[in-house]
Amino acid sequence: MEFAYDLSGTTNATIRRYQVAATAAVAGKPLLIPAASGSGLVTSTTTGAANAVGVNIDTSGTYVTAQQTDNSDTERAVGVILNPFAVYRMPMNGGATEGTAMVLHTAASGGADGLTIVSDVNTDSPELDEGTCYCLTGANAGVSRKITSNSTVTMTFVVAWPRDVAAGDTFVVAPYNPLQGITLQLTTLLTQADASIAVGTGAAFKTIEFYWDGRSNSHVLAMLGDHALTAPMSDT
Secondary structure (H helix, E strand, O other): OEEEEEOOOOOOOOEEEEEEOOOOOOOOOEEEOOOOOOOOEEEOOOOOOOOEEEEEOOOOOOOOOOOOOOOOOOOOEEEEEOOOOEEEEEEEEOOOOOOOOOOOEEEEEEOOOOOEEEEOOOOEOOEOOOOEEEEEEOOOOOOEEEOOEEOOOEEEOOOOOOOOOOOOOEEEEEOOOOOOOOEEOEOOOOOOEEOOOOOOOOEEEEEEEEEOOOOOOOEEEEEEOOEOOOOOOOOO
16 A cells, blocks of 8 residues: 555655564555554564554564674664554455456446346345445446445446446446445555445545546545544554
């Protein structure tokens, strides 16, 4: 993931360097405050990013704890974006592996009123209700709508598509909706978004907007939803 902008209006990210508690071999991961006995910042998991400090912009050397025979410094630090209102841009993937194309939904049929789509892909396992459906091909190409309810393969919308959905039209679905979405599951390397999961699962992120560009180059923009610098202060 990469810094896109800051909701406070600043155009630059505030970056500071901090010790990490493990080798940071990849940039673009959320880093979290360690436990009381921890030695430095820890990386998030695919589904957990509570007490996030920010996202690292570079990598560290190999993590060590013992004094070195050459008396070199044992600190292993990375630059971290501290902005609590930073918005990060992440490619959306059709699985846990970076670079996986988003799941393709092909309409078997669509209602004449533009309020339903019958997909060739199950839409309630994983659950996609309250997600966002984007049209890739067909009369509605380039348009998106929030899914307001669904059954096994039928997606229903309150706001109609501008034109009738026809059999063969194709779509992708993101399991979140701008401002309503409060979770986002990360890919295995923790740098991108796994968009193949159910709505409401994943780590604490707040969805801000989308950049749609097909199955392999669409992005979600989101901010860390449980930031250490916006949480209530405590002396414990």
